[in-house]
Amino acid sequence: MTSFRFSRFMLFAGLTFIYLPMLILVIYSFNASRLVTVWGGWSTKWYAGLLDNTQLMNAVLRSLEIASYTAIAATALGTLAALVLTRIGQFKGRTLFGGMVTAPLVMPEVITGLSLLLLFVAMAQLIGWPMERGVVTIWIAHTTFCTAYVSVVVSARLREIDRSMEEAAMDLGAKPWKVFFLITLPMIAPSLAAGAMMSFALSLDDLVLASFVSGPGSTTLPMEIFSAVRMGVKPEINAIASLILLFISIITFMLWFFTRRAEEKRKKALHKFKTYKG
């Protein structure tokens, strides 16, 4: 079992490598000294200072707004795409469809960002929309690439679940949409929540796409952070970065906790049902 011991060690080393820098960042956000590398005692003054920074606060609100819209739209579109890929058999253009849904996962962001900007410019010339770029164009860009993530998560779940219930309902004469909303949807709900959460986080995090397709006056939080970070490490940025880490970690943990509980409940109910029947 030497190979397993080695891989065990690598797992711990890898996790340390992943979490240590974030931990250091959070600790240093409480540093009283303006010199970010010198420890000057504990202080929360950088956090208090954030609230006075209206420019940053506006960017935070704008980013949260875009992330919420993205989560909703990408979850809807991604679920549809996943249904097409797993429940609808062959149709014309299926290969193209599969390619278009999975390619955004790996496509370099600079390419997607530039090409979308050029599309918006061409559309503005042709049909006069979008007249100005901002929240809507960023939302479209984010929705497009988040849809790919959602469809991967949801279609994995769609393949996993037992199809016999869907088939039974269909045999009893239920319409396809009824089968979807009453049977399939409750079973895949945890993966929808995971997809929405992922989209929210990805949108909140994106710098490159937003930089390309945003217009004047629609700076998002990552753009704000990026322009500050380019000048070097700053204590204010440490504070806002720590808050984002905390925020996303809490949501992730809650999501994980609730989906796990829902899953256990479902399994118990199913077990009960089977033993009752038996």
Next chain:
Amino acid sequence: MKKLGNKLLGLLPKGRHAVIGVPFFWMLLFFLLPFAIIIKISFAEADIAIPPYTSLTEWADNQLTVLLNFGNYVLLSEDGLYLAAYLGSLKIAFFSTLLCLLVGYPMAYAIARSDKQMRPVWLLLVMMPTWTALLIRVYAWMGILSNNGLLNNTLMWLGIVNEPVQILNTNIAVYIGIVYAYLPFMVLPLYANLVKHDLSLLEAASDLGAKSITAFWKITLPLSKSGIIAGCMLVFIPVVGEFVIPELLGGPETLMIGKVLWQEFFNNRDWPVASSLAVIMLLLLIIPIVLFNRNQARELEGK
């Protein structure tokens, strides 16, 4: 009136068509069509106008003139900077993919062979950072790697070095940043593959006298091929076009195409050259992307 309403309703796509049509149309419009436009603009010339490029077609004196400007591509092939940036990107992407695989494979293996109850917990721990801002995680490294940062201070305190080593703004920092950011994308597909393996094969091998290391090379590794392909592509392809990491952690020696494209677009305002840079990058990546898509499709169909 009701009849008209019914007719209009009849025009709406029904069930199956709507389910296919909505995501299909969205991806066609916002993902595929833009590539056609990017190819078009790459044949235009930069111009001081809004938008800042010339039109390809012109209608005058009852003549339609189509002007294709190959100047951008000539520039790309003649200026050594661009070629160096492409090669630099491919080199960095290749080695960081290799590093991710070397670190990520044992991690995925350990998770797949751990207690069934613990697997989701390990996986969550590995995946959670990918949901938290990349920008912030890269930024965290800036503080650690800088000349008077934590790493150098620790090294000097330990007496390993006498004066700070330059790590930030070198390629080493870029490698650290990329492996750090992309490691979870390597672990996830590898885990998904490794966890499905039939362990009785390994038992059979050991019963027949194979050492565990031989069994690993002959059984586990070949079986995990599709996981390795998926993981490597998920790292390699986006890293080729990576912008944030080389910009923040790299230095003057770091030549990567994503950074060059960004500069052409935002600093030089030369949209056509930026477009042609993107077109060439896409051509370089088309084989890995097709490979990835095929692999994904096979996985999606459940083989």
